[in-house]
Every structure is written in structure tokens, then in C-alpha cells.
Amino acid sequence: MRKISFYILFCLCLSCQGTKIEQLLRSGSPYEKYLQGLKTSDLKDYAMVRDWERAGKAALSDSNRVELPYRELMRFDPAEPEAVSFLFSANQGQEITIDLKMLSDTSVVWFTDLFEVQKGGELKKLKPEEGGSFGRYPVGSEENFLLRLQPELLKGGLVELSVSYAASLSFPLLNKNYLNIASFFGDPRDGGRRKHEGVDIFAARGTPVLAVSEGRVSRVADNRLGGKTVRVSSGRYSFYYAHLDSQMVAAGSRVKPGDTLGTVGNTGNARTTAPHLHFGIYGPGWSSIDPLYFFKQSPELPDLPVADSAWLKNWGRVKAGLVNLRQGPGTGFEILGKLEKQDLLRIEGQSDGWLRIRLPDNSQGFLAENLAEVADTSLQQRTLQPTDWFKSNWGSPEFQHAAFSGDVEVLGSFGQFDLVALGDGTKLWVNKTGNTN
Incomplete structure (x- = not known):
């Protein structure tokens, strides 16, 4: 009854001021706009507004460590202001993708804020490449990131969060992908005197070599090392195509992804090897960058059965002997502590074979799903x-x-x-x- 009364009061306060959630989200950061709307409404002096803001701040300093790709089924109680955050790393060239599937109340407004974790632990909020709360976030350098998820006040429900990564460039050879790369960035060359500054993809002579991005052809050349080469400048990156059998563009021309630049060959110092494309990426100062992550696609995540969500937000307990509480969902993550048989825990989320749990003392971590059971029967x-x-x-x-x-x-x-x-x-x-x- 208390929750229903608060919800009615919340709606009345906003409607009296002619305020709607859509208006609060009209421009700027959705989270800050919404919070500012609460603070200037008739609800500003109510504890539930302060609790909602406090939950959002607390999540930024109490994160769960995961690895991408990651998918979790979780339930938020509308009566309890709460937020959750996940800490993960990504590599330069990847695009972080965030997807939230609402499985119960589809009318809820959800706030997903992605932050780059900078030196000293400071958080820099990022904007998605596409508009809206969800989208794609290009990774400019190898960094740690923090994702916060929070529903609007007095709302919640069952949701499935998926955080993954996608390729930021199209592949330079048709009908091939990153799995066809045969020689990798950093491999030794010339007896270890230098390192490979790109990747090699083998293909039949004459196979079309395609532009991976929009850009301008900055150079078409022929040299002893790379043979027939094409360079394309695109924003902060320069793309280098080498050992071509033929070149089909001129310096200064504009290209789009999929345009043919030349054909696969073995010119230059590749004369004694099978035809292949050497592809390199260079950043400011002509610094070489590993191309792999620009092409790598995230593996498909397994579906999470919604039928198993019944124990979310319920009390669970350890059913085995002494077990490990881990920092993340996997045996490779740090052990945070030990739990004993019959120890109680709150089940906050469920991923593939793992439970995200919170202990009564408010500490949290991950526990293998087969080590816990719902605490609904008497011991x-x-x-x-x-x-x-x-x-x-x-x-x-x-x-x-x-x-x-x-x-x-x-x-x-x-x-x-x-x-x-x-x-x-x-x-x-x-x-x-x-x-x-």
C-alpha cells in the first residue's frame, strides 16, 4: 500500500506542474535531466528522491567485474530505489554495444550511463554514437569502462541486459572475416629484428581488396617492402594495404566501405610467399595499432531462460560446503571470500551458470549457480x-x-x-x- 501511495503522489506532483518524463528527457543527459526534474518537483523534499539519487551514486563506487560479452537477467523492485553497475575492459577498435530487453513492464524509462574509468579512478561519461540511452560506443584506446543501469523512480521489473562488442570496420576481403587472419600483429619478422605491424590475410591472386571505411586515398605507391600499396586516411586513422597485385584508385580520390582499391598479390618482400593482403592501421604519429579488434565480432551469447527468474530478489543459501565468492562470473576472477553451507544471500542477477549475489552485510560478488538454492524450505x-x-x-x-x-x-x-x-x-x-x- 505504501508503494502504491507513493506512486500516486509521484504522478500527481508531476502532472500538477505539467511535467512528463518525455519532457524531462528532451535534451542533454537523460539521467541528469530526470534527476533535476525530480529535484524541482513537489517531491524534492521526499526521502525517496534522495534515496534514488543515493542509489545511483553508490553504484558508481560498488561495481561488479565482468568480461565482454556479458548477459544478465535481473529484477528491480519498484519499492526500493536501486541501481547496478558493471566494470569491464575493451580494446581500441571495438565498439561497445548495450542492449536492454524489458521482459515485464515495457513502459519503464531506464537510464544506461557508460563511463570511461580514467587514471586515478575518475569517471568520464561517454555519449553513444547513436542517439538515445542505448547505442554503440567506439573505443579509442584500451581502457576500463563502467556501465550503470537504473530505472526511473518507483518503477522496475524484469530485464535482460546484454553488453557486447562489435567490429568498427568492414573486412577488406569479401566473404572473409577476422578468423581468416593468418599472421598477427606483433609477430616477429626478420629473425626477430622487427615486429609485424599489421595482419596478413591469404587469398587467391586477383581477389578484390576493399576499403574498410570512408576516407581519402592519401598515397598510391610501389616500394621494396610493401610492394604495390594504397594508403587511405580516415579521421584519426590511416589504413595501409600492401603486397597488392594491382592498384585501382588514384591519390586524392574519396572511397566508401566496400569500394575496390586493388587486388591481392605478393609484391614487395612477399614475392616468395603465397598471395595475401597485408593490412595495417596507424594512428597519430604513425604509431601502429593492432587491427584485430577493429574486425573482431563478439560471439553469440546464450539465451537466459526467463522461467529461472523466479528466484531473483529472493533469499538464497549456500547448499555446498565452503565455497568461493568471486569478483566476477568465472573461476578466473579474484576470490573475495569464503561462504559456508547455509549462509544466506540475496540473488540479484543471473548470468550463464553464475549468480550475482548480495550478502546481508551489503557486500556483493558472484557465486556458481549450482552451489546455491532458494531459501524457501526449512532447514x-x-x-x-x-x-x-x-x-x-x-x-x-x-x-x-x-x-x-x-x-x-x-x-x-x-x-x-x-x-x-x-x-x-x-x-x-x-x-x-x-x-x-
């Missing part, structure tokens, strides 16, 4: 005594009350407390040893 009975100390939730102070007595079902434990279920379904924390205040 044992316990008889409450008049001298027992209780907590209504983990963060509240302890108290005693004579009304709580008799036999109860123990659902699990954490630290010095058992979580018990009373006959009417009420859940309480009960101190195992006595008052700790």
Missing part, C-alpha cells in the same frame, strides 16, 4: 525464547518482543543470526548468542 526448527533478540532486517537495531515465541522454521544463517519464518510468513533475524549491542 530445522527453532523455539523462540522471551530472551531472544530480533532484527526486522539486517541493518536495523536489535529488539526483544514477547509476541515472538514458539516454534519457527530456520531458513538459513549469516554471522551470528538465523533467518526464521514465523507461522504467518513473517521473516525475522534472530541472534544465536544474545544481544550484541
Whole structure:
């Protein structure tokens, strides 16, 4: 009832001022516009607005480490202002892609903010390449990134978040892709005296070589090392095509992705090898850059069964012996701590074989899905005594009350407390040893 009353009040306050969410999102940063709208509405003095802002800030300093591509099923409770964030790395040349699938309430406005984590931990907010909250974010250098997800106030529901990466350039040979690269950036050359400053893709002589991006042909040449070459300048990058059998463009001409620049050959110092294209990318100062990530496509992510979402936001417990709580969803991530059998946890999200969990003390991490179960059945009975100390939730102070007595079902434990279920379904924390205040 409290949640419904707040929602009605929220709608009335906005409608009285002629304010709609669409108006709040009209220009500028959607998140800041929305927050400013809340702070200037009749709700500005209500705790729920402060709690919503506080949740967004807290998520920026309490992130979950993941690797791309990543997909998670998660549920947000409309009654509890909350936000979640994920920390990951990406390579120069990739494009980070963000997709949010709303599986319950499709009317909710969601805020997805991507930040570049700079030196010293400072966050720089990025704008998507395409308009709107979701889109593609080109990666200019190898960096760490933080993604924050938060629904509008008093809204939530079940969503599926997918964070992935895509190629930023088309491939220079038709019907081939990055899996056809045979010699990689950094491979030794001339007995180790130099390193390969590009990638080699083998193909039949005469195969068309295609422009990977829009640009201007800056040079068409023939030299001892690269043989017949074409260079195309495009913004901050210069693309280098070498060992061509023929050149079909002139310096100064404009090209678009897919335009033919020449054909595959083995000219220059490749005369003793099979025909192939040497492709290189150079940045400012003619610094060589690994082309692989400009072409690499993210593997397909497995579907997450929506039927398994029933335990999201419910209490779970460890069903095995001593298990590892990890920083991310995989055995390669750092171990944050150990959990014991019957330890309680809140299930926040579900990915492929892993659960994102939050412990009663508010610490979080990932646990292998097969090591946990929903805490909806009794482990044992316990008889409450008049001298027992209780907590209504983990963060509240302890108290005693004579009304709580008799036999109860123990659902699990954490630290010095058992979580018990009373006959009417009420859940309480009960101190195992006595008052700790």
C-alpha cells in the first residue's frame, strides 16, 4: 500500500506542474535531466528522491567485474530505489554495444550511463554514437569502462541486459572475416629484428581488396617492402594495404566501405610467399595499432531462460560446503571470500551458470549457480525464547518482543543470526548468542 501511495503522489506532483518524463528527457543527459526534474518537483523534499539519487551514486563506487560479452537477467523492485553497475575492459577498435530487453513492464524509462574509468579512478561519461540511452560506443584506446543501469523512480521489473562488442570496420576481403587472419600483429619478422605491424590475410591472386571505411586515398605507391600499396586516411586513422597485385584508385580520390582499391598479390618482400593482403592501421604519429579488434565480432551469447527468474530478489543459501565468492562470473576472477553451507544471500542477477549475489552485510560478488538454492524450505526448527533478540532486517537495531515465541522454521544463517519464518510468513533475524549491542 505504501508503494502504491507513493506512486500516486509521484504522478500527481508531476502532472500538477505539467511535467512528463518525455519532457524531462528532451535534451542533454537523460539521467541528469530526470534527476533535476525530480529535484524541482513537489517531491524534492521526499526521502525517496534522495534515496534514488543515493542509489545511483553508490553504484558508481560498488561495481561488479565482468568480461565482454556479458548477459544478465535481473529484477528491480519498484519499492526500493536501486541501481547496478558493471566494470569491464575493451580494446581500441571495438565498439561497445548495450542492449536492454524489458521482459515485464515495457513502459519503464531506464537510464544506461557508460563511463570511461580514467587514471586515478575518475569517471568520464561517454555519449553513444547513436542517439538515445542505448547505442554503440567506439573505443579509442584500451581502457576500463563502467556501465550503470537504473530505472526511473518507483518503477522496475524484469530485464535482460546484454553488453557486447562489435567490429568498427568492414573486412577488406569479401566473404572473409577476422578468423581468416593468418599472421598477427606483433609477430616477429626478420629473425626477430622487427615486429609485424599489421595482419596478413591469404587469398587467391586477383581477389578484390576493399576499403574498410570512408576516407581519402592519401598515397598510391610501389616500394621494396610493401610492394604495390594504397594508403587511405580516415579521421584519426590511416589504413595501409600492401603486397597488392594491382592498384585501382588514384591519390586524392574519396572511397566508401566496400569500394575496390586493388587486388591481392605478393609484391614487395612477399614475392616468395603465397598471395595475401597485408593490412595495417596507424594512428597519430604513425604509431601502429593492432587491427584485430577493429574486425573482431563478439560471439553469440546464450539465451537466459526467463522461467529461472523466479528466484531473483529472493533469499538464497549456500547448499555446498565452503565455497568461493568471486569478483566476477568465472573461476578466473579474484576470490573475495569464503561462504559456508547455509549462509544466506540475496540473488540479484543471473548470468550463464553464475549468480550475482548480495550478502546481508551489503557486500556483493558472484557465486556458481549450482552451489546455491532458494531459501524457501526449512532447514530445522527453532523455539523462540522471551530472551531472544530480533532484527526486522539486517541493518536495523536489535529488539526483544514477547509476541515472538514458539516454534519457527530456520531458513538459513549469516554471522551470528538465523533467518526464521514465523507461522504467518513473517521473516525475522534472530541472534544465536544474545544481544550484541
